[in-house]
Amino acid sequence: MNVADSLSLFTLEKRPDFVETDFIGDIVQRALMYLRAGYPVHFSGPPGAGKTALAMHVAAQLQQEVVLIHGDDGFGGADLVGDSNAYRCTEVLDNYVHSVVKKETRLVRHWVDNRVTWACRHGYTLIYDEFTRSRPETNNVLLPVLEERLLALPGAPQAERYLPVHPNFAAIFTSNPEEYAGVHRSQDALTDRMITVQLDHHDAETEIAITQAKSGVGQAEARALVRMVREFRALFGGARPTIRACIMLARLVVMRGGVVDAGDPIFRKICRDVVNIDLSRGRQALRTCAQDSIDHVIDACCAHGAHDLPGDDEAAEAGDPQALRQRPACAGMEAAA
Numbered sequence: 164m165n166v167a168d169s170l171s172l173f174t175l176e177k178r179p180d181f182v183e184t185d186f187i188g189d190i191v192q193r194a195l196m197y198l199r200a201g202y203p204v205h206f207s208g209p210p211g212a213g214k215t216a217l218a219m220h221v222a223a224q225l226q227q228e229v230v231l232i233h234g235d236d237g238f239g240g241a242d243l244v245g246d247s248n249a250y251r252c253t254e255v256l257d258n259y260v261h262s263v264v265k266k267e268t269r270l271v272r273h274w275v276d277n278r279v280t281w282a283c284r285h286g287y288t289l290i291y292d293e294f295t296r297s298r299p300e301t302n303n304v305l306l307p308v309l310e311e312r313l314l315a316l317p318g319a320p321q322a323e324r325y326l327p328v329h330p331n332f333a334a335i336f337t338s339n340p341e342e343y344a345g346v347h348r349s350q351d352a353l354t355d356r357m358i359t360v361q362l363d364h365h366d367a368e369t370e371i372a373i374t375q376a377k378s379g380v381g382q383a384e385a386r387a388l389v390r391m392v393r394e395f396r397a398l399f400g401g402a403r404p405t406i407r408a409c410i411m412l413a414r415l416v417v418m419r420g421g422v423v424d425a426g427d428p429i430f431r432k433i434c435r436d437v438v439n440i441d442l443s444r445g446r447q448a449l450r451t452c453a454q455d456s457i458d459h460v461i462d463a464c465c466a467h468g469a470h471d472l473p474g475d476d477e478a479a480e481a482g483d484p485q486a487l488r489q490r491p492a493c494a495g496m497e498a499a500a
């Protein structure tokens with residue numbers, strides 16, 4: 164395995180299925196401007212907001228090699244910058260007098276760069292996905308990198324203790340502030356050195372375009388599925404179900420012939436399976452209400468009969484979360500939730 168493989172070094176190209184609507188293009192342009200001005204960019208937002216996809220896309224536009232790190236609670240400093248735990252072995256075989264063989268073996272500690280050092284040294288783009296999963300003290304090595312453009316390598320040979328960061332070095336971070344398990348609070352000192360682009364779920368048109376691009380489903384069908392998932396999201400009152408639910412449903416619909424039909428009992432079961440986990444997190448009153456309302460939302464957004472998908476106004480009226488909350492089954496839900 165060469166160094167590039169061992170350090171997850173790769174080049175990124177714009178993915179053909181990446182959707183760049185005006186909404187996304189605007190974010191991409193701003194991110195590129197910040198990076199070109201020398202500032203790290205941080206995409207922050209709920210699950211499925213497209214943080215990782217955007218980070219990859221923006222990195223591809225920079226047209227230089229990319230180093231990818233996924234935040235991990237088990238990381239120590241060495242996992243980011245490297246250490247001198249490797250040994251270089253040299254052997255000298257002395258056979259000057261033919262009857263005497265002298266062999267001398269020397270082991271010298273040898274510094275090995277890890278991913279951050281590699282990116283700083285050679286001017287690559289660092290994508291640090293979900294950086295708040297690593298402990299804050301581990302991420303401290305990045306503070307001087309982002310401000311003074313200097314990487315401190317305490318265990319390295321004397322002459323290399325401070326590595327000047329290459330001018331092409333760029334850093335893109337992602338984090339999910341709403342995640343409650345397995346993450347640490349980000350240090351103010353670190354986030355103060357980056358420009359944070361706050362993301363939320365994409366607008367409906369972008370979600371429809373992504374659903375189509377990722378599944379090949381027809382536009383009317385993508386529109387119906389996205390509308391349904393957005394209704395569930397509003398109904399459950401959280402970040403989920405996300406765009407991933409739209410993509411899952413769309414791929415399953417394509418697999419089954421490309422038809423969105425509320426009259427199809429299998430389709431209804433698939434919808435429930437895809438969103439059930441989001442329901443199970445709600446309180447009991449919300450769960451009971453939402454279980455009851457799932458059928459209503461499916462009917463409102465998908466209609467019965469293959470090519471008879473309801474129009475936006477019709478669905479909005481029937482599937483309006485406010486209207487659903489006022490239905491008898493949901494009475495008192497808001498108070499309980």
Ligand SMILES: Nc1ncnc2c1ncn2[C@@H]1O[C@H](COP(=O)(O)OP(=O)(O)OP(=O)(O)O)[C@@H](O)[C@H]1O
Binds near residue numbers: 339
């Ligand atoms: N602009 C886009 N074009 C095409 N696909 C996209 C786009 N944005 C997001 N997606 C797709 O939507 C899904 C969710 O996006 P992504 O993984 O980037 O979200 P995330 O915010 O990183 O979520 P998490 O916090 O769970 O990691 C993925 O399947 C991704 O490929």
Ligand SMILES: [Mg+2]
Binds near residue numbers: 214216292337
């Ligand atoms: Mg992600």
